[in-house]
Amino acid sequence: MFKNKKGSQKIDSLIGHGSVLSGDMKFAGGLRVDGSVIGNVTSADEKNGTLVVSEKARIEGRVKASHLILNGEIVGPLEVTQYVELQPRARVVGDLTYKVLEMHPGAVIEGRLLPLAGARVVTPEDKPADAKDK
Numbered sequence: 001m002f003k004n005k006k007g008s009q010k011i012d013s014l015i016g017h018g019s020v021l022s023g024d025m026k027f028a029g030g031l032r033v034d035g036s037v038i039g040n041v042t043s044a045d046e047k048n049g050t051l052v053v054s055e056k057a058r059i060e061g062r063v064k065a066s067h068l069i070l071n072g073e074i075v076g077p078l079e080v081t082q083y084v085e086l087q088p089r090a091r092v093v094g095d096l097t098y099k100v101l102e103m104h105p106g107a108v109i110e111g112r113l114l115p116l117a118g119a120r121v122v123t124p125e126d127k128p129a130d131a132k133d134k
Contacts, residue, residue: 010050017056024061033057033072041065046081055089070107081116 012029019035030050040061043049050067057072071087088106
């Protein structure tokens with residue numbers, strides 16, 4: 001089990017840098033991708049599936065998860081049922097369906113943004129006062 005810097009995201013599985021996985025996969029809990037996946041990546045649990053795609057990682061295929069933190073590249077349609085964070089080096093080539101979206105400057109989307117019912121975009125004003133000061 002791995003944890004992110006904040007300690008809040010539990011990562012159960014890792015596809016390491018330099019690794020290439022060909023084929024569709026389902027993951028449970030949290031999955032961090034530092035390598036490449038050629039195929040569809042789907043969370044086994046529609047409500048609790050966190051996918052973290054690091055800066056040098058790439059996924060070619062359909063992605064479905066409840067939470068996504070992206071700083072690498074995904075080529076294919078994405079469906080994120082809860083929260084997606086597109087970090088500065090994120091690149092999406094395909095349509096992104098989301099509920100809550102946070103997009104950092106530098107992130108690129110080549111496709112459509114399709115909000116789910118009740119969707120919203122996180123703005124700096126939505127963050128707590130102490131987070132703005134950091």
